Amino acid sequence: MKKYFPAIRRLSLVPLVLFLPCLAPAHAESGKVLYQSDFAKTELSLVPKDFLVLDGDFAVKESEGRKVLELPGSPLDTFGVLFGSATNSGISVSARIYGTAKGRRAPGFGVGLNGVDGFKLKVSPGKNSLEIYKGDVSVASVPFDWKSGSWTMFRLRLRQTGSVWKVEGKAWVQTAPEPKEWMISLDESSPPHQGRPSIWGSPYSGTPIRFDDLIVTAE
Numbered sequence: 001m002k003k004y005f006p007a008i009r010r011l012s013l014v015p016l017v018l019f020l021p022c023l024a025p026a027h028a029e030s031g032k033v034l035y036q037s038d039f040a041k042t043e044l045s046l047v048p049k050d051f052l053v054l055d056g057d058f059a060v061k062e063s064e065g066r067k068v069l070e071l072p073g074s075p076l077d078t079f080g081v082l083f084g085s086a087t088n089s090g091i092s093v094s095a096r097i098y099g100t101a102k103g104r105r106a107p108g109f110g111v112g113l114n115g116v117d118g119f120k121l122k123v124s125p126g127k128n129s130l131e132i133y134k135g136d137v138s139v140a141s142v143p144f145d146w147k148s149g150s151w152t153m154f155r156l157r158l159r160q161t162g163s164v165w166k167v168e169g170k171a172w173v174q175t176a177p178e179p180k181e182w183m184i185s186l187d188e189s190s191p192p193h194q195g196r197p198s199i200w201g202s203p204y205s206g207t208p209i210r211f212d213d214l215i216v217t218a219e
Contacts, residue, residue, distance in 0.1 A: 034091070035084035035197070035216035039067040052082040054116065056201070061210075068098075069211040071201040078108075080116070082196040084216045088114060089165055092157035092217045093197040096174055098210040101125065101148040108202040109209050110171075111154045115195020121156040121169035121184070122200065130171050132186050140186045147173050151212075157182075158192060159219045165192055 042048050042060045047069065051058075056079025061070040071079055084093075091113060099107040110122030112133075120133040123146050130144035146152065151174035158167050168182040197216050201209040 030218055032218045033215060034218055035214070037083065037214045038212060039069055042067065047081070048083070050083060052196070054080045054082065056080070063210060066212075069199075071203060071209045071211075073203045073206045073208050076202075076204055076206070078200060078202040080112070080198050080200045082115065082198050083214060084197045086115070086194050086196050088192045088194045089158050089160045090219050091159075091197075092155060092219050094153070094155040094213075094215045094217070095199055095211055096151045096153050096213050097123075097199070097201075098151045098212075099148070099201075099203075100205060100207045102205040102207055105205040106146070106148065107205050107207070107209050108200075109152075109211075110200050111156050112198035112200060113156055113158050113195070114192045115198070118193060118195045118198075119156065119158060119167050119186075120198070120200060121154055121171065123152060123154075123171055126204075130169065130184055132167055132169055132184055134186075140184055142184045144171065144183075150174065153178065157219055164189060 039060050045059050047058050057072050058069055058081055060067050093111045093113055095111050097109045099109055106125035108122055108124050110120055112118055112120035117135040122131050124131055125146040129141045131138045132140040152171055153174050154171050156169045165188040167186040170179050170183045172179055199211050203209050
């Protein structure tokens with residue numbers, strides 16, 4: 001997988017101040033929405049001005065009568081976008097993501113916290129699993145039955161409980177109820193790095209991946 005660097009080609013389009021990490025308030029009330037984007041106000045073929053595209057030709061497109069963020073089906077690699085404010089715990093990120101399989105090939109995608117090297121919650125259809133990654137390494141996995149051609153809902157939470165930082169995730173088909181319990185979790189003894197929330201896509205099936213309804217919430 002590529003080593004990620006800020007996309008130089010985007011810097012001329014976005015003021016540098018947008019890339020400076022702004023810290024989420026430590027006193028934010030639990031359940032308070034800290035960031036939200038449904039792309040309704042973003043012009044087609046662009047990305048929101050506060051996004052940092054690490055790599056990939058992400059662009060807002062129209063799909064089924066509404067705007068979504070789309071990652072094209074080629075090239076076949078892993079691509080990501082950072083958004084929202086930098087923090088290290090007491091936060092959750094959610095999104096809905098659409099992908100399709102083609103033959104035996106299927107995409108991979110998910111959401112993340114704490115920047116490029118932080119934690120990611122990804123669906124891996126090729127392994128029939130839902131995984132937590134730390135950086136590029138899978139550190140926890142549970143079985144998951146992904147449905148091609150459907151929107152998958154994601155929620156990833158990171159919070160401190162005593163001397164432990166707990167990473168918890170869940171994913172479900174949009175048409176189904178949200179699971180009451182967290183489906184996968186990981187306990188970390190070291191403080192997480194400061195970083196921004198993220199979305200990730202690997203269009204291994206050669207078909208576009210679409211993202212919508214990005215929400216960051218205080219926990």
